[in-house]
Amino acid sequence: MEHGGGASPSNLLDDAVGPLAGRFVAVEDSGCNLAAQRDNKRFFFFDMLTWEYPGEKIRDKEKTSGGGLVALYGEIQKVISDLPQERKNSVTIIIDDVSLMEVAAKGSTNLVLDFLHYCHTLTSELGCSLVALNHEDIYSSSERPTLILQMEYLAGILIKAEPLATGLAKDVHGQLTVLNRGNDGQGSRYKICNFHFRVKENNVEYFYPGSRT
Template sequence: MENRALNLLDEALGLDHQTDPWPLCGKVVLVEDCVETSGCFVLHQLLKRTLSPQSPNNTIIFLAFSHSFSHYDRIVRKLGCNLVAQRENGRFFFFDMLKQLCPDEKEGKTGKGGFPALYRKMQKTIGALPENNQNHATIMIDDMSLMEVAAHGSLEHVLDFMHYCHTLTSEFGCSLITLNHEDIYSSMERPTFMLQMEYLTDVLIKVEPLATGLAADVHGQLTVLNRGICKVKGSSKNKISNFHFKVKENGVDYFYPGTRT
């Protein structure tokens, strides 16, 4: 653990405390971004961190709705993690959902395709893991808004699926990491989907552009709201951290506003 370079995001997520049990166990993490600033890099960071050799029991189930495997492989490889090797080791399960449709219940009930089938597949994957790895599984969804499109706008199906995924966090102690686009919902009067997801969330990571516009040195700001971190220390206060970031090919620089020269 000493040789790991911890950054501000890791600290805000509580990853600095210990690696076993995995700090994100049973937690729901929601990343929110917008058109101007993509939050994908947070997923890449978490991918790398979760699969790092320091925590060999972790596994990831990745539901890819927006990008292909080769895209992620190239990016995460530059961060120093080989997804192909991890996939062969049985630590990384990639579900390519790019072309999948999750039609409504008529087909779902018969058990062919749709979210129920996807859920069963995930459950089976987790169940097949070695005993001591089951509570170290992480489910990642790279774009929830595309999940809605795949479900043809049927909010209930997506929400049901998310609730099922959420039960996995309590049943197995899995963690759930999702990405969604906040600006889609900001113009709605009562964005049910967003509100429900935020309610379930333990750690909310908001990725926003700088209010002052684009800059080459600072790509945007992160707000991390961690609802559970202080349980470790005995108090139950929410912890909010706020910092800037700059994305690079081989990592991300995090820094407090104004501390960069």
């Protein structure tokens, strides 16, 4: 998932995205109490803003071995492997903002990509879903936006949130383009959908272009 300016989507369209849009997102949609779910062991939250990075001493080592992100991946894997068997294959990993992860990795795009690759291996090994958010306009000045491109190659579904070509409107805040490449899943492959959306207080409303006046 990436968006280039405009508003910020945090929900997915189950309809266009299909089975990959996991249970986790649906929970959020219905206004579920996440704190209660955390106590229930259905929601695990890694707060990267207060993530304790290994100190200065092993910074050099960290550069080569990946340090923080390797540890983060280890944590994710541990959480998933501790889940009961029937819940293991219905896990969704959500990464809120890969661009900030790049900052946390001290600008090492490769390290972030390695991390994403490892998260991607969980999707094929355990049937997890992976949702990652990035901002396209951060990379607009660079000639070759490698991170965005690599993420697109990795992803089976790409959701772009963009402003309307005509600018911000009262009823429509922007548009979503869903490119479903269906990379290795079965079923319908290669589908494109376009929606308009309106950001509300607690959720986002999606509709087909022209269906609202």
